[in-house]
Amino acid sequence: MFDVSQTDGKPLPSVESPKILTGESHLYTKLQQACPFPVDEVGSLGGANGKFNLFTHQIEIVHALPVAHKAKTLIHEWAHGLLHSNGPVDAMRKPLIELEAESTAFVVGQVLGLDTSEYSFGYITGWSGKEAVNALKACGTRIQQAANSILMALEETQDLRKAI
Template identity: 35%
Template sequence: MSSNANVTAIDSKKPLSKQELITANIKLLIEQLEAGQSDALTHYLTAMSRFHQYSFGNVLEIARQMPTATRVAGFWTWKNMGRSVNAGAKGIRILAPIVGVRRKKKEEAEKDITKQNERVLLGFRNAYVFDVSQTNGVDLPNLHEVSGDPGDGIERLAGFLKDKGIQLVYNPNIAPALGMSYGGRIAILPGQSKAETFATLVHETAHEMLHKAERRTATTKTMRELEAEAVAFVVGKAVGLKNENTSADYIQLYQGNASLLAESLEVIQHTASVILAALEPSIETEDGVLATDAQPEGVAA
């Protein structure tokens, strides 16, 4: 399928299923990589860092439609924040859930009056969000005031590891390695800057989460290292660290196989989201899935 055909399929006004959306975006990304657009994957990873509260499919959609997007929200959310969407601004199409209520039978409700109704997913609909660059109005507070400083991220991540039963030690004997993951134990080389320590700790945490179980035998060493480094890239970007190492090496995540690339991106997204959740409330969250405030049309009035 040609790149143009993929774009047409993705841009269709008919809502796609989550899996159709992911598949179409993965195919498009592979075509971009094959065409020598080595920055394409970096755009997707950067989008993961900025929009980690969104679903995997919607992150891909935002990255595809506006790689430069930094903060998105629905039309009315921007209004409530004192900003207006610029006239003529083209919305970024995402999928929003349609949620209904399934009422329990009277007999069931009487057994437990606190659980009378049940929310159920009925499907998905097209919704539109807009990047902050497409709006005007009152100034927004910076999401991250510091650059190159993870704040209390190291302490929070150490607490997360402790809760998971993973031991964290600082050991000079692992040099020249910056960090090591042993399965239930992480060693970090002391003497690194706070930013380097944080990035190394995220990298090794990703190994603990991704590569110490059955998945290890299903991945190559290169892919395991690139997945862990991609998670560190996503999380580091999200907390405001400067990361100049966004080289074309990420292209190696693509091993000539669409399903492998899709799996890597999906596990990177999930792992980074879990780590970022462990760092809250240091990190301001975005809207999540916008089911009620998104502009129904793709262009602002």
């Protein structure tokens, strides 16, 4: 064991804890309308903000969250539905699964003008730690495909509205 005074080099970067997004967002309603999975708001999920149910293919989101965070959570759970709905989650794969879903939420949020970085970076490193960069490289294509699927669904919903 060493004291920090016995070491040298650049300070280690710090990653903050995930911060709940605050404020309003018009995106939540649009996301609900475009999402292929039913979305329900619930009182509590035992500390989680959202959940994708593998058996019913339903998304649950905590009602008390700020609307901007509900939007981010809906994207995250939608990504689980697209990427991870083919069976129970193996505990060994859980960090990768969470990295994929949150990275998808980050990418989609950025495209839609919803900055999720104060939540997403801490969440991803909380699950993947120093392996996050390697994991992102390994599943970048899956993240891009899920983000594209969500964005296309939103675009199709908007196109349908214009046609009506």
